[in-house]
Structure formats: C-alpha cells, structure tokens
Amino acid sequence: MNKYKYKIYLQALAMLTVLSSCAFLPSPDEFVLDKRTNSPIECRILSTIDSVEQINDSEVLISNGGICAMKREDLTQSHFMCNINVSAGSGIRFYFRSDPIKYRQDGGIVYEFNERGSFVFENGGHVQTVDSIRLQRNFPIQLQFKQDGSKYLILADCDTVYQGTTTVAATEFIIIKPISSNVTLTRVHLDHIFEYDKFNVQSKSDKEQLLEKLRNN
C-alpha cells in the first residue's frame, strides 16, 4: 500500500513539474533590454515574433513589418536614448506618449525619421519638420526623447528636432516601427529624467536655483 502511495506522489510530482514548466514558459513576444542594469526595459513585440529580435542586452533588431513596444513600469517622466542604424529601407517611426492600442490611430507624439528629414506629429497633426536631420543608411544617429510634465524634447545627435509642450498625457510606452526598413537600435536606455535635466520647472530662476542647489550638494 505504501509503495502505491509513493507511486501516486511521484506521479503527482511529475505532472506538477510538467504543468509548471509549460505554464511558466516565457512569452515569446516579450523580452527585457538592459536586464543587468537598474533600469530594465520591458519590450513586447506587437507584430510577428520573428520581425523583432533581441541581439544583445541593450540591442534590438527590428525588421521590415516589425513593431516593438518598450516601457518601464510606472515610468512616465523619462529620458529615452538609443542609437539608430537603418541598414535598408526608408525610415523609422517612434510613438511617444502613446500605447499599444492608441498608436494604431497615430495617437500620441510621433517622430518620423526618414530620407527626407525629421517630422514631428501630435495626435496626427503636423508639428515640426527639420529637413537637415535626415536618415543616412548605415550611418548611426543618436536619438533622445525627454518628457517632463507637459514638455518634451526630441534630440537627434546634438541637434534639437523639437522642444515644446503638449496636452497629450505622458505614458510609459515608446513604440518603434520601421518604415519598410531594417533597423538596429543599440545602447537603448530608458530612465528617469534626471533632476538636472528637468526643463518643466516653473520658471528659469527656479531651474537656476535647482542647479545651484545640486552644485552645492
């Protein structure tokens, strides 16, 4: 009888092991960038899973047709930074202050970077065009997006694409979608906006005071 009981326990254990190993399989459409840092970025593939591939701890390859959503839990006041290298195709789109549902209707702030220049749209409406900042294939460019309260800033290398205010609510998500192109994003970084980087303070003097305070500390 005891042998019989042990057999049942062993069977139950084996079944539980199988169930748990299957049930906790990682979702193939999710991965984490910057896993080994204090600021891991949760990424979700919104297209077919083969169209987006993590190639390093902070590098991701997005093929034509791929869409990748990145976020850090509860982080809306953020500083996003990455190097963009477009190896083939015509451009890339970034959706800021958007989410995986809203971006389909071009909701939020859209930054499009292509061979003709840089374009900023807000909820589908045109905001800014910069002809001089344009895509050159296999020539990496560093993109920065800072959002602080109602203000946001888009930087390409050292050039300001746009700095302005918006009424669009800030979200955790950054959604990246190449336009008929293959794009490699390297040194992807998403963190809190640093105190000294804040530009949403109430007045210039306040900012100066803050900087002074930081310097003194």
Next chain:
Amino acid sequence: MSNLAQNNIMKLNYKVLVALLMTLGLTGCFNFTTRVERDLYTITERDTITYIEQKNAPGNRDNGVIFPSSRTIESYRDMQQRDSLVQHDYPDFIRLSIFESVGTIGGNNNYSTGSGLFGIFPNYQKLSSSNRGDSSSLFTGGIYRVGSGEWRLRWFRDAKDWTLGTSIFEGIFPDARVENSLVSIFPLYVKKRWYITDKIPYLSVTASVGVGWYPSQYLNLSGSLDLGSMGGLNLRAYLGVAAGVNTKNSYMVRQSPIGTDATTVFAPYAGLGISFLDFHNSVPETYIEWKDHPHSSWDVGILQLSFLYSGTDSSALSSGSGKTLFNGVMIKALNTNISLPFANNNFYFGASLFNLVALGKNEWALGILPLRVGYWVTLLPDELSLDPYIETSFYPSAMYNFAARLNLRLSKFLNGGLIIGYLVSSTNYSLGRDLTDSFGNPGSFSRFYLGFSVGIGDRIFYPENIRYNK
C-alpha cells in the same frame, strides 16, 4: 451498508474535498481567466492665477498729479501632475468548460452502457457501478469531462493555436465494465487546432494528446471536428484511441463485481459529443477586452431553480400532508439561450443539460437536453427582462412546457424573477427505483404553475452586449 463500503465512501469524499480545496487554492493564487494590463498616464496641468487688488483710499484724489496706483498684481504659477491608471482586462484562456459529454462507439457491444447519443441519455434502470451493460445499444460507452480548461501554449516560436489543457475530472468509459474505465483527475492535454472558419461559431479540427495519471494511468490520442462555441454550446465528432492501466488498488478495479486484478485497457473509439457552458476564444479574441467581447446569448447560466405552486394535492417538496405555499420545483442546469440573428435578434434558441420539473408526488418529469425557442424582451435596460418560451424534451419524459419568466438581474452572477407556465408531460420510459422511490411514478399530467425563480451563476445579457447589435 458494510463498514468497508462506508470507509471507502468516506475516503472518496475526503479525496474529493482535498481536490476541491486544492482547486480553490490554485484558483485563489492564479487568475486563469483574465489577463490584466495596466497603463499609466501622467496628466500635467499648468495654471496661472493672477490676483489683482485695488485698494481705493477713501476721499477724493487730486487729478493731474502723478500718483502711485494702489493696484497690486500678484501672479502664481502652479503645476499639478496626476496619474491615471487604466486597466484593461482581457480573456486569458482558449477554452473553459463546465461539462462535456461524448457518446462513443468502439467498446465491446455485449457490454454497452446504453447512454445514447452524446452520452447523456442513460438507461436509468441500470445506473450503478455493478451494471455490466447489454448488447442492445449502438453507443457502447462515453467520455465525460468536468471543469476543463485550455490555455495558449506558446512553443515552437509561437506556433499557431497550440494549447495546454486539463480537466478537474475526466472519465473514458469504453463500455459498461467499470474495470475497463480510464479515469483521471487533472489529466494533461496538449492540443493543436486548425480553424476551418474563423468566424463564430468556429469550425475547427483538433488533434490532441492526453495523459491521465490518477487513479488510472493512460494515454489518449484523439482527433475531433469541433463546432462552437455559441453561448457555451459546442458539438464535436471524435475519433481516437485510449490506452492505459488500472492497478489492482485503483478504485475502478475495486468496484468491479468480477473481482479482477489490474486491468490493461486499449479502447479505440468514435463518438459524438456535446458540451455545455464551454466557452471558446480564438487567439485574436484574447486581445479583445472583456468589456468589448462579443456575446451570442441572451442568457447563460449554471442553474435555474424555481419554486412553484400548481395546485396539486401532494407536495414534491415535503412528505407530509400539510399545505405549503410552494409544492413544486423546477431545476434547470447548464442553460443557454442563443440569440437568433433576425427580428431584432430577440428570438432565441435554447438548450439545457436537463430540466427536472416536480409539481407534486407522481406529477413530475425529467427532460434530458430540453430544447426551447423563445422571444427575449428587455423591459428595463440592465435590470428587467421578460422571456416567454416553448420548451420540449423527449427523454425520459415527453414534455412540452409553455412558460414565461420575468427576470430581475441582481448581479452578473445572480438573478431572480417570477415564472408562469403550463406543462404537459408523459413518461413512458422506466426511470429506475432510485428516482421513483423518492418522487413516485411520473405519470401523464398537464398543469398550470406559478412561482418564483432564482438564477445562480446565471448571466443575463442586454441588447448592447449581443454581437449582432455591435
């Protein structure tokens, strides 16, 4: 009853209790029906408040002289940030089912259980574990599953439509010989579906491999053609083979009247199945929020319990002769009323697993798989509805029920109401002594009845929920 038999029953009850507690514990730990996504939005509001104050001194002022104004202006700038958390609830299962039954052929014809089409029309005279069946039936056995679930299995680079599933209970009965039954709690199934139609009701072909582990150990390979679900109702055609063992200590071998040792079972089968409250989501549907989910039915529920007054001389609810307000009861289990897409989608077709109506002693009827048509009227949105219907069933009682229910939705889980109807019934099949000793012989009768009903686990939908109206 012998002490040994009582001990066995107590042990079984204990095991069932442990299984239930484990299930409850597991369900408490994991939410296996809903995937929750929370999106955080930070809203920034900037305000500037300007105070302008003019303090006029009493008396006249000299004009033409430069005089400092008494007006003061103070300006305050303010920024407020607030977070808005939006929660999205998505279904997180491919299939959840309360009860599935399959009538099978392929077992030994000399030991047919006679449980009929879909395996839900049993011969009530022979309902016992000592029954060895007979050779008079086409359907030799059945497969029964209670509390089944399937979830997405995302392997092979997210290959399409694979699932991992289990059931609280699964029983494969090739024929009436209890020692040849393959029974397991929480068997493990891996399934792959190919959809023939991608619109509701889905038509799909499913291949599955299942392993049962306790009390029988078996492997079940099967293929099926599935139609459903609509309002939780599904039809399936099965082809498969189950092979396994019952050890000499297993419950099935111990219950066998022939006192056999361990048994080895090899059971190829073909069958027709039906399942109730069996909800099926395709993968794209798992990305539609619950609030936007398409529904096909006006009403889906586990149990409808009605207490009735019908003016009979005897009461079905009490054995004494004293008068009671309600002397009858109607119990309907696993109900669905599927909206038909014409005439404002208010007509419906409905089915239940069974309908037991007992209006008084010797005036009762049992209908397996009663079918009904009705017209659903929403009187007050979100609250009150009227549901006149005609219902019929043929086994074991030939029953016609003309009724109307007035439903008040108390919650998504519970509703109450009034019911009025006229029942015509005759029972020509023998129902076995267990039932007739309790309720008397069900004769032929027809009666009006009136009462109140309670829907438990019974969800009423409203026009905006019906997918044809979306």
